Amino acid sequence: MRKSLILIVSMAALSIPAAAAAPPFETAARIAYMIDLSSGAVLYDKGGETRMPPASMAKMMTTHIAFNLLKKGELKLGQLCQVRPETWQKWHGPEAGSTMFLSPGEQVSVENLLHGIVTLSGNDASVVLAECVAGTEPAFAALMNQEAKRLGMNDSNFGNSNGWPDEGVTYTTAKDLTTLARNTIESTPDLYKKFYTVQSFTWGKTMGSGQAITQANRNPLLGRVPGADGLKTGHTDEAGYGFTGSAEQGGRRIIMVVAGLGSFNQRIEESVKFMDWGFRAWKSQPLFKAGQKVAAAKVQLGSDDEVAVVAPRDLAVTLPSGAAADIRVKVVYDGPIKAPIAKGQHVADLVVSTPDTPPQTMPLAAAEAVGEAGFFGRIWAGLTSLFG
Secondary structure (H helix, E strand, C coil), rough: EEEEEECCCCHHHHHHCCCCCCCCEEEECCCEEEEEECCCEEEEEECCCCCEEHHHHHHHHHHHHHHHHHEEEECCCCEEEEECCHHHCCCCCCCHCCCCCCCCCCCEHHHHHHHHCCCCCHHHHHHHHHHHHHHHHHHHHHHHHHHHHHHCCCCCCCCCCCCCCCCCCEEECCHHHHHHHHHHHCHHHHHHHHHHCCEEEEEEEECCHHHEEEEEEECCEEECCCEEEEEEEEECCCCCEEEEEEEECCCCEEEEEEEECCCCHHHHHHHHHHHHHHHCCEEEEEEEECCCCEEEEEEEEECCEEEEEEEECCEEEEEEEECCCCCCCEEEEEEEECCCCCCCCCCEEEEEEEEEEEEEEEEEEECCEEEEEHHHHHHHHHHHHHHH
């Protein structure tokens, strides 16, 4: 049974002034979406659930899978991958789009391929890594779709590793891209920082003079927005110019997506303007500190009758800058929660409602482990349930 505990939140305790309307924003992007990870609040939604071709933003999933394999030890940064002649033949030259300038038969480390994917947006690098991990690109695409399903990316499908147009087989939504970006940032933070913040990368040599080829990261926020550190651009004639980006300022992390823009320069302008708006027009209002008790939840067949639920991290509500009021906070859980319960287990959600935003939902965790009730405890619980 879904239970809700209504918490009375003091206006004075939160020091929140009078209400203000949600701040307006206009963009030339056909699709635009923004969330604040500190609260889970959706700050802007223009076609966020509209299916679209991701172009090279699909490489975020290729990178995400590699990061997870590295985290589990099933892939090593120093592991060498060979560039198959057939792969090189297909993914070199002007018609093959962005390239890392790999050579046929070349042995390239996973680490360098990831730089080639993230920084250079190399279509060749994506396919070489996919073949190295799964044997074939279709087999790797199957892994991409398994992971999309696990993450709840219900409006996404991947037919290849690099987002190359494939007659509509590969598609996603801005909302799903934010889900993917969030999971990469939160589940593999060290690898995220290591690869997504690199501003340029050198690989390959020019024909004739043999000069090393250095290419800049196309991320339009790097060097333009404080705290920007990811993620990925995309462009095809079909998709237009798009970008999934993230930045962190003052403990607030924002993820944004824009898509369907008309030019390289327009993507820069709209991306910077959008992210600046996210930080300027909205503020984060602290609610609970990490480890702070929020409420108590009933436990079924446990060694204790209830468990304290706490904030697993600093929790805050996102509000329009300058004001907001009438905050309503409730704890929601499926209860009573069945034992055993592990310390730190996600057992409830904090749902925060304001007049100017959709509900903002944040996870709550068990403060302590709760074991199963003993034999007599289960009997007593059964009798209590029978006569209660």
